[in-house]
Amino acid sequence: xxxxxxxxxxxxxxxxxxxxxxxxxxLVLVVLVGWIFIWIMMPTNKYRHVWLRxxxxxxxxxxxxxxxxxxxxxxxxxxxIAALGCVYLHLFKKSNDYSNMExxxxxxxxxxxxxxxxxxxxxxxxxxxxxxxxxxxxALLIWSFATYLHNSLVKITRKSAVEDGNKVWEEKLESVAxxxxxxxxxxxxxxxxxxxxxxxxxxxxxxxxESSIKYHIWLxxxxxxxxxxxxxxxxxxxxxxxxxxxxx
Numbered sequence: 001x002x003x004x005x006x007x008x009x010x011x012x013x014x015x016x017x018x019x020x021x022x023x024x025x026x027l028v029l030v031v032l033v034g035w036i037f038i039w040i041m042m043p044t045n046k047y048r049h050v051w052l053r054x055x056x057x058x059x060x061x062x063x064x065x066x067x068x069x070x071x072x073x074x075x076x077x078x079x080x081i082a083a084l085g086c087v088y089l090h091l092f093k094k095s096n097d098y099s100n101m102e103x104x105x106x107x108x109x110x111x112x113x114x115x116x117x118x119x120x121x122x123x124x125x126x127x128x129x130x131x132x133x134x135x136x137x138x139a140l141l142i143w144s145f146a147t148y149l150h151n152s153l154v155k156i157t158r159k160s161a162v163e164d165g166n167k168v169w170e171e172k173l174e175s176v177a178x179x180x181x182x183x184x185x186x187x188x189x190x191x192x193x194x195x196x197x198x199x200x201x202x203x204x205x206x207x208x209x210e211s212s213i214k215y216h217i218w219l220x221x222x223x224x225x226x227x228x229x230x231x232x233x234x235x236x237x238x239x240x241x242x243x244x245x246x247x248x
Contacts, residue, residue: 017091024088028081028204035077039140039186043147074189078201085200114206123214129206134215137190141183148179170241177233184226191219 041047052069061068118126126134152175161168193201194212202208238244 017094021088021091024084024091025204028084028088031077031081031084035081036136036140038073038077040143043144043151045151081204082200085204089200089203123218127206127211130212130215133205141186144186145179145183148182149176152179166241170237173233173240174237177230177237180226180230180233184223184230187219187223187226191216191223194219 041051055073056066056069059069059072060066064071114127114129116125117128117131123134153172156168156171156175158168161171164171166174193199194214194216195209196202197209199209202212235244
């Protein structure tokens with residue numbers, strides 16, 4: 001009898017909304033995986049010399065030029081996810097799942113993805129979902145920096161350095177400085193996701209802006225560290241190559 005009282009009978013409209021929500025989740029997952037794949041491929045020569053050139057040739061814009069293609073690649077997937085998130089949250093509210101979620105709150109909190117994985121540390125309490133995204137982001141930074149740096153350093157030879165009027169270590173220093181800036185741009189791209197109040201993206205993954213503010217803070221620290229390193233390396237490079245007088 002108690003079990004029957006706990007069960008909530010869903011109307012046909014709620015059943016339909018539930019199916020649409022499931023479809024939206026699957027579509028969001030596909031788009032998210034594709035977006036992550038783009039980030040993974042960006043540092044590679046395959047992306048820069050083949051895929052990007054093909055995209056630039058097919059999406060050349062009179063008004064935006066090459067920047068239009070870059071903006072489309074970087075922003076269109078997350079804009080689509082945000083739009084789908086709005087629809088998902090609307091259906092979620094319409095199907096009265098808010099009341100169901102309150103009733104089953106303890107069960108939802110007990111799921112493995114919402115259990116605390118880390119309790120002590122600079123990030124405080126970290127859930128399974130947060131930990132998974134954190135590890136993926138760190139892996140992305142390491143992969144991007146290593147790939148960018150490897151692809152640029154292999155092109156630097158004694159001959160190429162002499163042609164530029166520099167020494168080999170000076171060319172490598174400039175390359176490292178540039179890579180610090182590129183990795184900083186990646187962090188900057190994700191900097192404001194955790195603090196977007198009313199975001200339709202965070203709730204899709206069971207996150208809130210309040211619990212994600214700490215990641216915004218640490219991303220800010222990483223951004224400042226990378227851009228500071230970027231600037232210091234370039235200042236040293238300009239100083240040893242006598243280019244400081246040309247910097248305006």
